[in-house]
Amino acid sequence: MTKNLKANVGTIIGCALILIWCLLPVAWIVSLSFKSQEAVTNGSPGFFPSSGGGAGWDNYTQVLKDDEFRHSIFNSIGISLIATLLSVIIATLAAYAIARLEFVGKRFVLTTALVIAMFPVVSLVGPLFDMWRTFNIYDTWPGLIIPYMSFTLPLAIWTLSAFFREIPWEMEQAAQVDGATSWQAFRKVIVPLAAPGVFTAAILTFFFAWNDFVFGISLTSTDAARPIPAALSFFVGADPFNRPASLLAAGAVVATVPIVVLVLFFQRKIVAGLTAGAVKG
Amino acid sequence: MATIEMKNIVKKYGDGFPAVNDVSIDVADGEFLILVGPSGCGKSTLLRMIVGLEDITSGDMLIGGERVNDLAPRDRNLSMVFQNYALYPHLTVYENIAFPLRLAKKSEKEIDEKVREASKTLDLDEHLERKPANLSGGQRQRVAMGRAIVREAKAFLFDEPLSNLDAKLRGQMRTEIARLQKKLGITTVYVTHDQTEAMTLGDRVAVMKRGVLQQLASPRELYEQPVNLFVAGFIGSPPMNFLPATVEGGKVTLPFGTFPLPADKAQATEGKGLLMAGIRPEHFEDVSVIEEGHVDTSRTFEAHIDVREWLGDQQYAYVPYEAEAKVQDQLKELAREADSDSLRTQLVVSLDAASKVKEDDDATLFIDTDKMHLFDPSTGENLTVGL
Numbered sequence: 001m002t003k004n005l006k007a008n009v010g011t012i013i014g015c016a017l018i019l020i021w022c023l024l025p026v027a028w029i030v031s032l033s034f035k036s037q038e039a040v041t042n043g044s045p046g047f048f049p050s051s052g053g054g055a056g057w058d059n060y061t062q063v064l065k066d067d068e069f070r071h072s073i074f075n076s077i078g079i080s081l082i083a084t085l086l087s088v089i090i091a092t093l094a095a096y097a098i099a100r101l102e103f104v105g106k107r108f109v110l111t112t113a114l115v116i117a118m119f120p121v122v123s124l125v126g127p128l129f130d131m132w133r134t135f136n137i138y139d140t141w142p143g144l145i146i147p148y149m150s151f152t153l154p155l156a157i158w159t160l161s162a163f164f165r166e167i168p169w170e171m172e173q174a175a176q177v178d179g180a181t182s183w184q185a186f187r188k189v190i191v192p193l194a195a196p197g198v199f200t201a202a203i204l205t206f207f208f209a210w211n212d213f214v215f216g217i218s219l220t221s222t223d224a225a226r227p228i229p230a231a232l233s234f235f236v237g238a239d240p241f242n243r244p245a246s247l248l249a250a251g252a253v254v255a256t257v258p259i260v261v262l263v264l265f266f267q268r269k270i271v272a273g274l275t276a277g278a279v280k281g
Numbered sequence: 282m283a284t285i286e287m288k289n290i291v292k293k294y295g296d297g298f299p300a301v302n303d304v305s306i307d308v309a310d311g312e313f314l315i316l317v318g319p320s321g322c323g324k325s326t327l328l329r330m331i332v333g334l335e336d337i338t339s340g341d342m343l344i345g346g347e348r349v350n351d352l353a354p355r356d357r358n359l360s361m362v363f364q365n366y367a368l369y370p371h372l373t374v375y376e377n378i379a380f381p382l383r384l385a386k387k388s389e390k391e392i393d394e395k396v397r398e399a400s401k402t403l404d405l406d407e408h409l410e411r412k413p414a415n416l417s418g419g420q421r422q423r424v425a426m427g428r429a430i431v432r433e434a435k436a437f438l439f440d441e442p443l444s445n446l447d448a449k450l451r452g453q454m455r456t457e458i459a460r461l462q463k464k465l466g467i468t469t470v471y472v473t474h475d476q477t478e479a480m481t482l483g484d485r486v487a488v489m490k491r492g493v494l495q496q497l498a499s500p501r502e503l504y505e506q507p508v509n510l511f512v513a514g515f516i517g518s519p520p521m522n523f524l525p526a527t528v529e530g531g532k533v534t535l536p537f538g539t540f541p542l543p544a545d546k547a548q549a550t551e552g553k554g555l556l557m558a559g560i561r562p563e564h565f566e567d568v569s570v571i572e573e574g575h576v577d578t579s580r581t582f583e584a585h586i587d588v589r590e591w592l593g594d595q596q597y598a599y600v601p602y603e604a605e606a607k608v609q610d611q612l613k614e615l616a617r618e619a620d621s622d623s624l625r626t627q628l629v630v631s632l633d634a635a636s637k638v639k640e641d642d643d644a645t646l647f648i649d650t651d652k653m654h655l656f657d658p659s660t661g662e663n664l665t666v667g668l
Contacts, residue, residue, distance in 0.1 A: 174367035
């Protein structure tokens with residue numbers, strides 16, 4: 001009994017330490033975003049704004065009023081969602097083929113995918129910059145969606161093909177005997193069963209696209225396609241010589257919200273053991 | 282409902298090995314046919330060729346008179362119960378059963394009617410809203426059957442449907458399947474390696490070995506008139522005893538002695554050298570439990586009982602004997618083919634429960650040579666079939 005209690009206390013302390021370690025920077029940014037510009041410049045060491053140093057929601061309204069920032073949010077959401085959607089659809093089909101079909105060059109596809117995933121992002125920026133200008137897709141959504149997809153596809157394919165391999169062949173054969181075409185069997189039986197994998201792949205892809213800075217800053221020049229991480233670095237407020245730390249903090253918080261919402265939403269969908277009960281285990 | 286005709290069906294895999302070799306079976310409309318054999322005999326492959334999950338290398342598959350070799354599974358209108366049930370885990374029991382109907386684009390009302398009817402037949406009413414993961418093995422089995430019967434399929438195909446259930450449930454489901462098939466009167470092909478299922482369920486049973494059809498007959502005929510050593514050894518539990526034998530002058534000589542043989546059997550086997558005699562355990566009896574005066578003393582012998590198993594309604598006694606190395610090798614080979622192991626050459630005899638034989642003791646046993654079969658040891662063929 002006491003041993004149990006001790007173990008419990010240990011677990012709680014351990015969890016608390018990890019949470020503090022991980023969440024302190026986030027908490028500090030949130031705290032900064034509620035302080036007024038002057039208070040930050042003058043030095044305001046407390047977690048909570050000192051009296052008179054609080055800005056309330058001012059920083060947020062100011063950030064959201066900013067046209068450039070609003071554009072970049074729109075860009076980020078649009079680009080990330082489209083890249084995720086396309087990447088997941090292509091990865092699902094590719095992974096299904098890899099898991100189910102025997103074809104020449106299967107190994108080659110898988111290893112190539114892995115090699116691409118290992119490729120350093122920065123080394124591609126230069127060539128892409130030149131190419132995109134030739135193709136006239138520099139500073140456009142497709143100009144960002146394409147590299148995001150090519151870097152997230154390998155991981156998505158690997159994740160999904162692992163999921164597909166777990167699904168027993170009989171499921172599909174049963175569906176076919178029940179009168180389904182191959183496509184119906186795939187859509188009505190295989191994809192729902194691989195749903196946890198599909199959502200995992202979607203989250204990973206969305207993360208990559210949302211958090212990317214390198215492509216975002218090098219392949220865009222105006223707010224036609226500039227995503228949030230890049231926009232934040234351009235975010236100078238009214239006075240370019242005096243970086244508005246509290247405004248930046250508010251912008252960072254706004255940029256973080258969608259990803260938190262998304263994770264919380266998808267997390268429920270990632271249910272392990274969804275296939276339990278399909279076949280006698 | 283339809284007939285299923287298999288004409289010279291061959292299945293060869295990439296390496297050229299014929300998993301199913303020249304099998305021809307006609308299944309009549311409404312018949313319950315069993316495919317039985319040791320593992321790897323090609324019975325499941327044959328079933329999967331009927332349903333369309335395996336390509337047919339050569340031969341013709343006719344369902345309801347129509348050649349289906351090149352039809353996709355969904356166009357053959359058959360329903361199948363898989364060994365591991367293959368239920369859709371993301372769907373409720375109701376939706377699992379409704380799945381084939383939804384694919385056929387039936388109206389909501391018709392779907393509901395049919396699903397409820399199937400669930401009533403299979404006693405699944407209270408589980409309709411549950412997911413397969415929360416069901417017991419027997420319930421899952423019934424859901425799989427519900428999915429099969431809900432559709433007006435031309436035939437049912439079962440691939441070892443009971444092998445995942447425990448012994449008691451297996452017995453219940455066996456009766457349930459038999460009742461359902463009789464009630465619906467649908468042509469059924471049922472694959473199993475369990476000979477109890479084969480004997481109790483089937484109108485006819487097809488015994489296969491290494492892709493070749495050995496015998497296709499009613500269960501009774503298989504048991505009483507096996508055409509070869511393999512069928513004789515595979516059907517029956519405990520299996521038929523095989524003994525080296527020679528027939529001369531109307532008498533058969535076994536390791537235990539020489540006994541008179543019926544004239545027709547003697548005639549068919551006379552002077553053919555060393556043969557393999559097959560005799561079932563129940564064709565022996567302890568002389569002490571047979572009524573005085575009913576014993577044919579020319580057909581009794583002294584035996585040393587090694588082990589005795591009393592089962593209540595009967596008992597088995599084991600009588601070891603010495604055999605030549607050549608005979609032993611053949612017996613081992615036979616046992617291996619039938620998926621069992623024989624560690625020693627011994628006779629298994631089934632005695633009346635009243636018999637008072639003791640272990641490690643001598644007893645006088647009666648042998649019913651009328652029921653004995655004699656096989657050619659080189660070809661395995663039964664020389665006394667029909668006699």
